[in-house]
Amino acid sequence: MKSLTFNGIKKDWLFLLKGRSKPPFASVRRNLLTTSGMDGAYLQSTNVQPLLINQPVGFIVYDDEHALRLKDELATWLFTDRPAELEFDDEPGRTYFAVVQNTLEDFDKFAEFRQGTIQFLVLDGYGYGPERTRMPITDTATIKNEGTAETEPIIELEVNESITYAMVQNQDDLIQLGEETYPKFMMVGRPHDVEQTPFEKYQRVYYTNANDLVGWTTAANSDIDGGVVAGNIVSRNNRFVADSYGEGSNWHGPAIKTSVPRPIRDFRLSAFVGFLNESQGNMVGRLEIYLLDINGNAVAKMALKDTSANRAAVFAEMRAGDRNSNDMILSGFPNRETGWNNFSGQLRISREWDERMKENAWSAYVALVDTSTGRHHGRRMVSEWRDGGKYSRTVAQIVVHIGTVGNHTPVHANSGVSSIILQEIVKEPEGVPYIAHAGDIITFDSKTEDVFINGEPRNDLLDFGTDFINLVKGDNRLIFHPSSFSRRVVKYREKFR
Numbered sequence: 451m452k453s454l455t456f457n458g459i460k461k462d463w464l465f466l467l468k469g470r471s472k473p474p475f476a477s478v479r480r481n482l483l484t485t486s487g488m489d490g491a492y493l494q495s496t497n498v499q500p501l502l503i504n505q506p507v508g509f510i511v512y513d514d515e516h517a518l519r520l521k522d523e524l525a526t527w528l529f530t531d532r533p534a535e536l537e538f539d540d541e542p543g544r545t546y547f548a549v550v551q552n553t554l555e556d557f558d559k560f561a562e563f564r565q566g567t568i569q570f571l572v573l574d575g576y577g578y579g580p581e582r583t584r585m586p587i588t589d590t591a592t593i594k595n596e597g598t599a600e601t602e603p604i605i606e607l608e609v610n611e612s613i614t615y616a617m618v619q620n621q622d623d624l625i626q627l628g629e630e631t632y633p634k635f636m637m638v639g640r641p642h643d644v645e646q647t648p649f650e651k652y653q654r655v656y657y658t659n660a661n662d663l664v665g666w667t668t669a670a671n672s673d674i675d676g677g678v679v680a681g682n683i684v685s686r687n688n689r690f691v692a693d694s695y696g697e698g699s700n701w702h703g704p705a706i707k708t709s710v711p712r713p714i715r716d717f718r719l720s721a722f723v724g725f726l727n728e729s730q731g732n733m734v735g736r737l738e739i740y741l742l743d744i745n746g747n748a749v750a751k752m753a754l755k756d757t758s759a760n761r762a763a764v765f766a767e768m769r770a771g772d773r774n775s776n777d778m779i780l781s782g783f784p785n786r787e788t789g790w791n792n793f794s795g796q797l798r799i800s801r802e803w804d805e806r807m808k809e810n811a812w813s814a815y816v817a818l819v820d821t822s823t824g825r826h827h828g829r830r831m832v833s834e835w836r837d838g839g840k841y842s843r844t845v846a847q848i849v850v851h852i853g854t855v856g857n858h859t860p861v862h863a864n865s866g867v868s869s870i871i872l873q874e875i876v877k878e879p880e881g882v883p884y885i886a887h888a889g890d891i892i893t894f895d896s897k898t899e900d901v902f903i904n905g906e907p908r909n910d911l912l913d914f915g916t917d918f919i920n921l922v923k924g925d926n927r928l929i930f931h932p933s934s935f936s937r938r939v940v941k942y943r944e945k946f947r
Contacts, residue, residue: 454505456548457534459527463509463520466538467565471504477575498947501572502551505538508565517564533573544946545578546570579944586928586938593926597944600920602896609890610936614648614882615639616892620919621927634920636894637913638901641932642882651883652718652873656710656848659869660690669707669849673740673748675773677701677853683866689724691866692852701736703853703860713744713844716875718800722819725754725793726862728762735854735861739797739870742847748772749843752797752814754790759858764790766830768799768814770841779835780814784828795819796826796906801841802875809839817906824891824905833910848872885911896920 451465477499482491511517533547548570576599584593595601605618617637624631642648658665662685670679680696681704695703719741727733738753753767765787768780779799784790795818801810812835817826850867854860886892886903893902896918900907919928921942930938 452539454507454539455535455537456528457530461509461524461527464507464524465509466540467506467508469504469506470538471502473501498575501546501575503536503546503548503570503572504567505570506565506567508563510562511564512562517559520564528568536570536572541577543579545580545943546572546576547574547578548572575947577946579946581941581943584940586930586940589930589933589935591928591930591938591940593921593928593940593942595921595923595926595942595944597923598947599945600922601942601945603894603919603921603940603942604896605894606937606939606941607892607894607930607935608937609886609892609934610888611934612648612650612884612887613639613932613934614884615641615913615932616886616935617913617931618894618919619929619931620921621929622922622925623919625917634917636896636901636916636918638892638894638903638908638911638916639885640882640913645880647878647881648884649876649878649881651876651878653876654871655712655714655717655874656708656872657870658708659688660685660867661688663690663706666706666708669705669851671746672705672707672849672851673742673746673772674705674849674851674853675701675738675751677703679703679705679851683850683852686866687864689864689866689868690850690852691863692860695852695854695860699856701853701855703736703851705849705851707742707847707849709847710845710872713846714872714874715842715844716802716877717741717845718798718873718875719750719752719848719870720796720798720873721752721870722796722868723754723793724865724868725756725764725790726865727756727764728792729862730859731762732759732859733762733861734759734858735852735865737861737865737867738849738851738853739867740849740851741845741872742849743843744846746847747843748776749841749845750799750801752799754793754797756861757855762791763787764793766790766797766816768797768816768832770801770810770812770835770837775840777835777837777840779812780816780830780832782830784816784830789828790816790818793818794821795828800875803842804836807836810837810841811835812837819905825902826906829907845872894918 479497484491528550536546536548551569551571619635621633623634680702681694683704684693736755741749751769765783798815815831818828899918
């Protein structure tokens with residue numbers, strides 16, 4: 451018997467009954483503009499309306515108790531906060547994104563048989579085909595969309611040399627500007643002309659992948675906030691982790707430090723870290739990375755902490771200055787207090803001198819990273835915080851500290867730092883900065899209208915004229931610029947009204 455799959459789940463006891471109510475396509479709303487003294491109206495725009503699907507279903511029960519249990523299971527399964535994939539066995543290759551509308555209609559009772567109707571609401575009004583992947587091997591390619599509506603592609607570009615921009619244009623997706631018609635394009639970064647020199651804005655000064663402790667020493671006398679340095683840090687599975695914490699009534703734990711080749715003023719510090727705090731609810735800990743000047747005074751700090759002994763809740767601190775004189779650039783939780791629990795992702799802080807304003811512009815960034823897709827999520831950022839010129843010590847040392855409090859259970863033993871990169875920020879007023887290098891992945895997502903570089907959203911680099919392209923019905927002639935990509939991938943799902 452045929453059934454349905456919703457939110458990736460199929461119930462083997464549920465089967466479809468005849469009588470599905472679904473219009474052949476979603477209705478549309480015409481937005482009209484009327485003008486005094488003119489007959490008729492102008493068509494301003496057209497919107498596809500939600501699609502309503504009424505699906506009769508049935509199932510066999512042993513008794514009333516079993517029937518109640520299956521109805522509860524059905525309600526739990528079908529209730530979702532957002533649209534989920536809906537597939538009917540008798541519509542192979544077609545997927546809807548739906549929510550259950552209101553409640554299920556009451557199920558009729560016929561001896562050992564129950565039947566009723568589930569009402570699904572398809573908010574965008576479309577059905578979708580399977581995901582298609584095309585991999586053009588040249589800078590021009592024709593992609594065929596065999597759906598009945600335009601669809602939004604995801605385009606991935608793998609870079610094979612340093613570039614200052616990336617652009618994709620669709621010669622068949624047109625936009626009207628005044629009396630002229632132009633093909634849409636999306637571009638990140640900007641091209642350079644012959645009088646401009648491409649340059650590396652972020653030049654690496656120090657990097658470690660945490661596979662050993664060569665060049666690192668115990669940071670016994672370092673400026674650790676409100677605690678003592680005790681215990682030991684080791685390199686385990688390409689991560690700096692705490693092997694022991696020592697003892698102390700307040701914050702205590704190991705710390706290591708290293709020197710950078712030369713002091714720098716304008717910097718960007720990035721680290722990939724894991725902070726695993728959910729194994730036990732009473733875990734208390736902190737993971738901190740400091741930048742120090744040549745005399746051991748703190749320049750900046752970025753940290754993750756769980757300071758509650760009763761629940762798991764990770765928050766971040768991004769700070770300018772030392773423990774006695776400082777300002778917090780970013781502090782707190784993500785959108786929900788548990789959103790950064792078992793954190794695996796990136797921390798970043800930067801400082802850049804503004805000669806005109808005679809002060810530093812700071813930025814701070816915290817994001818989880820999906821290791822399967824590389825996408826950043828659960829992000830918090832401060833893009834430009836000004837310090838009035840207060841915090842200008844040069845950076846000469848890096849410190850890693852992992853701590854706990856008193857006798858509380860520390861965070862999981864695999865918590866630690868997987869990589870650290872310190873870069874100097876270089877200014878070239880007449881040049882154009884590189885935005886990506888060999889091996890980097892640039893992703894244009896037309897559905898969300900976002901661009902990503904190595905999974906990090908970089909809409910700040912989008913060209914002003916960008917209009918995310920669609921794949922129109924039929925043929926689409928795509929053009930990729932520049933000729934600097936080792937791989938081009940176009941992913942899309944055909945849409946059907």
